[in-house]
Amino acid sequence: MQLPVMPPVPPMLAKAVSGMPDGALSYEPKWDGFRSIIFRDGDELEIGSRNEKPMTRYFPELVEALKENLPPRCVLDGEIVLVGASGDRLDFDALQQRIHPAASRVKLLAEQTPAKFVAFDLLALGDDDYTGRPFAERRAALEKALAGSKAPVHLTAATQDKATAEQWFQQFEGAGLDGIVAKPLEGSYQPDKRVMFKVKHERTADCVVAGYRVHKSGPDAIGSLLLGLYKDDGGLASVGVIGAFPMKRRQELFEELQTLVTDFDGHPWAWAKQAEGERTPRNAEGSRWSAGKDLTFVPLRPELVVEVRYDHMEGERFRHTAQFSRWRPDRDPESCTYAQLEEPVNFDLASVLETGRPQAPSSP
Structure with missing residues (x-):
């Protein structure tokens, strides 16, 4: 070449x-x-x-x-x-x-x-x-x-x-x-x-904090918080994580969350006990995309609610890592359901793909 x-x-x-x-x-x-x-x-x-x-x-x-x-x-x-x-x-x-x-x-x-x-x-x-x-x-x-x-x-x-x-x-x-x-x-x-500009959708959602991973720097700091939303059948689905905190705040969160630490017995993601040390509530996270990463997590009683910013959903999960907005002590965890999420109006993908198609030059 x-x-x-x-x-x-x-x-x-x-x-x-x-x-x-x-x-x-x-x-x-x-x-x-x-x-x-x-x-x-x-x-x-x-x-x-x-x-x-x-x-x-x-x-x-x-x-x-x-x-x-x-x-x-x-x-x-x-x-x-x-x-x-x-x-x-x-x-x-x-x-x-x-x-x-x-x-x-x-x-x-x-x-x-x-x-x-x-x-x-x-x-x-x-x-x-x-x-x-x-x-x-x-x-x-x-x-x-x-x-x-x-x-x-x-x-x-x-x-x-x-x-x-x-x-x-x-x-x-x-x-x-x-x-x-x-x-x-x-x-x-x-x-x-980064010389171009991108404008992305931004929305908010109230999510249940159901677990955390420790930070790579050591066991006394939070790496990320695992987020959940309740489904119609009452099950708690894993929807993503938030993790962009200053180090001091990571250490403070670790201390604050210890009162909520529990075991997998009775936890909404109790089945994860069988795979402890191998995967998180999202099965795909144990795939080749996460090779070499420690994906274990510490389960928490699902009592804490956090408001996060996100751009859009991919299936049941946030497409990209969500961003912390604020804590919501006024929200009942059971009220954190998919019903709160805004759904975009369907649009024909084929027409989007064809919108940019150039016309072949006409014959003289």
Whole structure:
């Protein structure tokens, strides 16, 4: 492989902002998948990742699709996504399962849950390095390069109209998207630099604190608090964690929570006693994604309620780590149910994928 931009390349990043920014910007949907830079030189193709390690072997169906749809020599930035079984939302949990060490399993999942690639930037084309050029020029070249592409290779939607972006922000969440990314039109491609902007949904929920993990620095500080919400059948579901506390506060929390420490007998997650030292209330946390991490936890009587901030749900859980907001001593733990959560209105994912598709040049 010999390209103007060679792997590995860390992708350009975005910094979070509280509202839709103004200015000479291109607004795009924020896709919820695996960030990936694609390197193609003829029959050679590599699928890069956020951590710069190749993911090529995990997506054989995309390797073939990318060879069919991309220019012979190019480097593209984009996102690998997976459409859920319902066909109308992205499914990040199912996408995670695609990273599997067994070749036979990879082959089976490629057939059962094929992925898609959504392109949103161009780093190189032919012998030309585009990273120093303004985004407006890169976007125009990307549209031209993908004019003849077909699913499962897509071009992300983009607009320079802030009002349209705000509409997308509300609508596209119903298809499982994550928010909006805004890119300066005159900006160059800067690997590993937070020079873009991202606007994500933020909501609050009152959750039960049902356990904690100790901090890696020692046994007398809290690493994270395990959160739960009650289901209709009365069971307490594990929905995520909070853990961004200053060290002094971690130590104070450890002392404060000792009065609530219990054993697994009678605890809502009593079954975890059988797997003590191996996993947490979320079975998937004991997977290859957490290899080498100590996932044991200390059970607490579910009497403490905390209000947290979150962006959106993935199934029964918070998609990303929640953030501490405040303690709620006024709330009854049994009142912390899924009914309090805001649900986005469903939106057709297929229309989102097709919004950015460029038209092939017309014949003269």
